[in-house]
Amino acid sequence: MSVHEYTPAAEDLRFTFGGAAAPVARLRSGDVVSTVTEDCFGGAVRSVEDLPSRVCAPGRLNPVTGPFFVEDAEPGDTLAVHVLSMVPARPVAVSSTFPHFGALTSTAHTATLQPPLEERVWLYEIDAPAGLVRYRARRSPFMVDLPLAPMHGTIGVAPAGGEARSSITCDAHGGNMDTPEVRPGATVYLGVNVPGAMLGLGDGHARQGAGEVAGVAVEAAMHTVFAVEVIKGVATPWPRIESDTTVMSVGCARPLEDAFRISQHDLVTWTADLTGLDTLDAYQLVAQAGTALVGNVCDPNYTMLAALPKHLLPDATTVYGGVHQRLRAVPVPAPVVG
Amino acid sequence: MSVHEYTPAAEDLRFTFGGAAAPVARLRSGDVVSTVTEDCFGGAVRSVEDLPSRVCAPGRLNPVTGPFFVEDAEPGDTLAVHVLSMVPARPVAVSSTFPHFGALTSTAHTATLQPPLEERVWLYEIDAPAGLVRYRARRSPFMVDLPLAPMHGTIGVAPAGGEARSSITCDAHGGNMDTPEVRPGATVYLGVNVPGAMLGLGDGHARQGAGEVAGVAVEAAMHTVFAVEVIKGVATPWPRIESDTTVMSVGCARPLEDAFRISQHDLVTWTADLTGLDTLDAYQLVAQAGTALVGNVCDPNYTMLAALPKHLLPDATTVYGGVHQRLRAVPVPAPVVG
Amino acid sequence: MSVHEYTPAAEDLRFTFGGAAAPVARLRSGDVVSTVTEDCFGGAVRSVEDLPSRVCAPGRLNPVTGPFFVEDAEPGDTLAVHVLSMVPARPVAVSSTFPHFGALTSTAHTATLQPPLEERVWLYEIDAPAGLVRYRARRSPFMVDLPLAPMHGTIGVAPAGGEARSSITCDAHGGNMDTPEVRPGATVYLGVNVPGAMLGLGDGHARQGAGEVAGVAVEAAMHTVFAVEVIKGVATPWPRIESDTTVMSVGCARPLEDAFRISQHDLVTWTADLTGLDTLDAYQLVAQAGTALVGNVCDPNYTMLAALPKHLLPDATTVYGGVHQRLRAVPVPAPVVG
C-alpha cells in the first residue's frame, strides 16, 4: 500500500468525467490518496458580496480533482473508493442562491418566463472541533448552529461509450450525485468503463440538506483521504454505497420517479443476489424493510438512493467480497497540507 | 372532552373523501375517538391463496372509517388530528404484489404493453409484545423479523370545490398519503374545506418502507385512538405533520419532483412564519438543515415530505398555538374491542 | 329523435363532473341538444381591465353546462357525443395570463418561490363570416388575424367510484381535456360510469394553440348543438375521438410522458381490435403511421392524443358500429338563442 499526496493547482482542476485529460497520479489497488478539492465555486466566493454568477467564470463551476488512473481497473470491473477522512480546508464555507438553479425556482430545463430569484450569498463559520457550522440569516439577526457533516457531492469515473460528461451532472458513472452518504466511513462502488477507471472527486460540502433544494449546499474546500480497491470481474451498473450499517443503490435520472425506480430496482436485484431470494421475494423485502434517500433535486439529473440495513442480510461481510471491512481498517494518514 | 367509540360494519366503510355519505359521529374540538379500521383489502386476503385481484370486489379497495363531523370546523380552519394509539386488530398482516400497481411495474398510467408481474401474497405474523413482524419469503426458507411500526396510510378530509376523491389517491385534502409519519404520537394538520371537515382514516400498516415500492405495505386492520382539535381561522394549504421533534409539510403530485417542490415550498414559507426569516433566508435554512422523506411512489399521486427539526425554531411551542403539546398529553383510553 | 333546447342561467352552471347535481334534461339515444355554454371565466372578463383573478369568484372557474342524463346509459356502456355545430355567442373572445397558471410559469404544483407573471388580458374580435379572430398585442401596435376554430375544452361524464372531479381537471371520465379535436364534426366516446352518464360540457374556445401554453385559450361562450348515442355493452377506458379521417385516443396524466403512454397504449390496443393485428404488429403500425397531438400542458392533468388515419383500417365504418357516420348525417337544427 502506497500513500499518494496530490494537491492540484487551479489549472489542474477538471470539469468533466471522461475526455482527454491525462491522469494526475497512477494508483494501485489498495493505495491511499491524500488530496485537496476545491469548492463548487473554485474558491471564488469569499464574501457575501461575491455573487457566484459574477465571480465565477462560465464553465468553471464544480471543479474536480483528478483523474486518478487505477492500475488493473478494466471495463467490467468495479472500483471501490473508501472515504477515510474529510477535513474542511478553510474556516468558512459558503452557500448561495444561483440564477435559475435550484429546486424552488424555474430553471433552464423547467423553463418559465419568470425572472430568477435574487442571488444571495451566505457564509458559514466552521467550528471543526465542536463539529458545527453556523447559519446566519442575511436579513435578520437569526442564527443557529448545525452539525458539521462533511461529504463529497461529486465522485465518479469516466463514462462508458466514449462519453465525457460535465462535472455538474451525474449518471451511471457517478459524478455530481450530491448525496450526504458519500462521507467518511463510506465505500462507494463505481463500475469501471475505461482502463484505469479515471477517478475524480470534488464538491465538498460541510453539510447538505436532502435534495440540495436551494441548488447549493454548504460548500467547502476539503482535505480528503481515500483508499481504492479494484474488484475484478464484478460489474456495477449504477453507483452503490456501503456504510457500516447499510447498503445503498443510487439512481440518477429525471423525472425523480425514474431516479427512484433505478435505485430501487438495483437494490432489489442486489438484495436477491445477497440473500438468494427470488426477485419478487426480494422486492417484497426491500419494499417493507428498505428506505429511500433523496440526493439532489436540482442538478441536470436528480439522485435518489435505495437503502437496506445490512443486519437483514444473511452475511453482510460478503458484500463485494468484504472490501468495505478491509478498507475501513486502513489507517488514516495525516491530511496533506494544501 | 368526550370519548367516542365507533366500530364500523363492512357496509359502513367508505371509499371516497367527500361525497354524500352521512357522518358516522359528531365530534367536538378536543374529543377523543376510539375506532377500528379495516386493511386495504377490506380483510378479504386471509391466506397466500387469496390473490387480491380475485378476492377483492372492484372499487372496494382501501376502505376508510368515517366520515367524522367535527363541530365548528369551517372552511378556512385547520383540523388537528393527533394519533394517540394504534394496535393491530388481527395477529397477521398481509402484503402482496397487485397487477400493474407499484413502483417497479408498469401501471395504468405508466402504461406499457408488458404483462403484469406475478401476483403473490405474503403473510406477516405480528408479535405485538416484542414489537416485531415476521417476513417470510415465499420461494425459499429465508425469514427475518422487522420492527412493528403501526401507521395510517390514509387520513383526510372532504376536498374543496365540491369534489369527492377516491380513497386510493391523495391531494391537498390528505387521503392516501402513505407516509410512516402518521403514527402514534404525531399530529396531522388538515385544511378544512367543508363544514364539519368530514374526517376519515384507514389503511393501517404494521410497517412500510419508503415509497411503498411494491404498491402494498404490511397491511393490518387497526384499533386506533385519536383526538381532534379545531384551529379557528388558520388555513393549511397542504397537509402538515408534527411530531415531538419535527415539523413536516406534505406534497402530493406527479411527477415526484412536483410532490417534492410542493412539500419544500410549504416548509420554506411555514419556516419563514415560524422564525421571522425572510423567504430566501428561510429557503437557505431549510436547504441546509431540512430533510426530505419519501411517502409513496405508487399511488395516483406520489407523496413527499419536507421536514425540519423543531429545535431550530425560536419557540416550537407556538406551532399551531401549541396544539401538539396539548393533544400529546391526552390520556389514551382503552381501545375499542372490534 | 328529439331536439332539446337548454339555456342555463348562471346559477345552473356546474363546476364538477359527478356529485349530487340533478340532471338538467333527460335525453334518449339519438337525441339532439341545442344549448349554450359560458366561457371559462363565466363571462366576467369583458375588458382588458377585468383581471380574472379579481373579477372571478374562487371556485367559479370553468363552468359546465349540464349534467344531461342519457336514458339507458349504464356503467360499462359508451356514450358517443357528436358535435354538430358551435357558434360563438358573443362577438368578442378573451384570453389572459393567470397568476401561477400556465406552462411557462411556476404553478401551485410546480411550486417555486418566484412571484407570478404579470396578469394581462387580451380581447379578440370574432369575425364569424370571415372565420377569423383578431390578435392585438397589448404593448405594441402589432395585430394579426388567426383562423376561427371553435372547440370545447371541457366535455365529460361522471367519474367512476363515486368520485366528483373539478371541471378544471381531466381524467378517464374526460373533463377539461383542452384539445382542439373536440370540434364540430367530431364524435367523442366516453365510458359510462354511472346510470345516465351525466354528460356535461363547456369551456368553448374560439381557437387554441397546442398545449394551451399560456393556460388560457381564446375563450368564448358558445351556442353548441350535439347529438348523443349510447353504445351498449362496449366499454371505453379512456376518452376517444373520431373525425371523418382519424381515430384518436386521449390520455390525461402527469408527467406528460404518462399522458402520451396512456394515449398510445389505448390506440395500439384499439388498432389491434380494429385490424386483427396482434399487439406487437399493431404497436409497429401505430409507431410508424400514427401521430401524437398535444392537448393541454397547463391543467392539473395534461392531455395527449394518439391518432391514426382511418384509411389504414380495413373497414373504418365498423368503428363503434358506425355511430360516427350515423351522427354525422344528423341535420343541424338552428342554434338556441341564449
Add this chain to the structure above:
Amino acid sequence: MSVHEYTPAAEDLRFTFGGAAAPVARLRSGDVVSTVTEDCFGGAVRSVEDLPSRVCAPGRLNPVTGPFFVEDAEPGDTLAVHVLSMVPARPVAVSSTFPHFGALTSTAHTATLQPPLEERVWLYEIDAPAGLVRYRARRSPFMVDLPLAPMHGTIGVAPAGGEARSSITCDAHGGNMDTPEVRPGATVYLGVNVPGAMLGLGDGHARQGAGEVAGVAVEAAMHTVFAVEVIKGVATPWPRIESDTTVMSVGCARPLEDAFRISQHDLVTWTADLTGLDTLDAYQLVAQAGTALVGNVCDPNYTMLAALPKHLLPDATTVYGGVHQRLRAVPVPAPVVG
C-alpha cells in the same frame, strides 16, 4: 461553393458528438456535402431473423457520419445546415422492437421488474418512385402502404463544456432528436460550441410516427446532400428548424413537459425578437397560434418542438438573415454513389 463527396467506411462511423475524433472533411460556409449515412443498426439487420440485440455490437448503435469541420465556425456562432436531398440507399428499410427500449415498455431508466417485450423485426420495401414504404404485419397477412418521408433522426455538433455525448441522446447540441422535421427542404440551426462546430449526422428514417413510440423508426441508410452556412455572432441556445412555412424551436429533456417548456420558451423569446412584441404579448401569440410537435418519447432525452407559421411574422425573410432562402436555392448535386 464547393461540393464535397464523402462516403464513410464502417470504421469511419462515430458514436459520439464531441470527443477526439478527427474531422472527415473541412467545409467552408456555403459548401455542399454529398454523403452517405448508415442506419441505426449499422446495416446489421438484413432479415427478420436478425434480432438487433444479437447482431449489433454493444456501443455500436446509431452511427453518425462526420464530424465535419466548418471553417470560421466559432463558439457563439450558429451553424445553419440545410438538407437538400435524401434518398434511401437500400431498397429495404427495417424496424424492430428492442429489449427495454421504447415508449410502451419499461426501460433502463423507467426501470421495472418485468421482462422485455418480444424482440421482433419488420422489413419495409421502399418504392421510391411511388413515394411509399410497405408495412407488412409479422403475425397476419395485413399490409398497407405508407408515405415515404425521409428524415434524419440524428444531427448535431460537438457539445459545450468539453463534453462528448453518445449519438443515442440529444440535448442543446442537437444529436438524436428524432423529429421528422429534419427533412429535405428544412434548415437546422445549431449553436456552435467548439471551433469548427464538428457537425455529424445519421439515423436516416424512411418515415417515423410522432414519438418514435416503438423506439425504432423505419430505419434506412441514406444518400444525403446538405449545405452549410455559418451565421457569425448569433448564438442559438437550443436547436431550431426552419421550413418554407414554419419556424420551430426544439427542446430535449425529461420529463416530457420540460422538453415542451424548453421548446415553447425558446419560441416565445424568438418570436419576441422577430416581431418586436414584448415577452407576454409574444407568449400570448405563440399560445394561440403556435403548435407543438412530438419528436421522440423513447430516447434518453425526449424531444418536443414548438412551431409558429411564418406568415404571422412581419418579415419572415429576416430569420437568421435569410439563410433559409439562400440555401433553399442551392442546386442539388447528384447524390454520391456509396
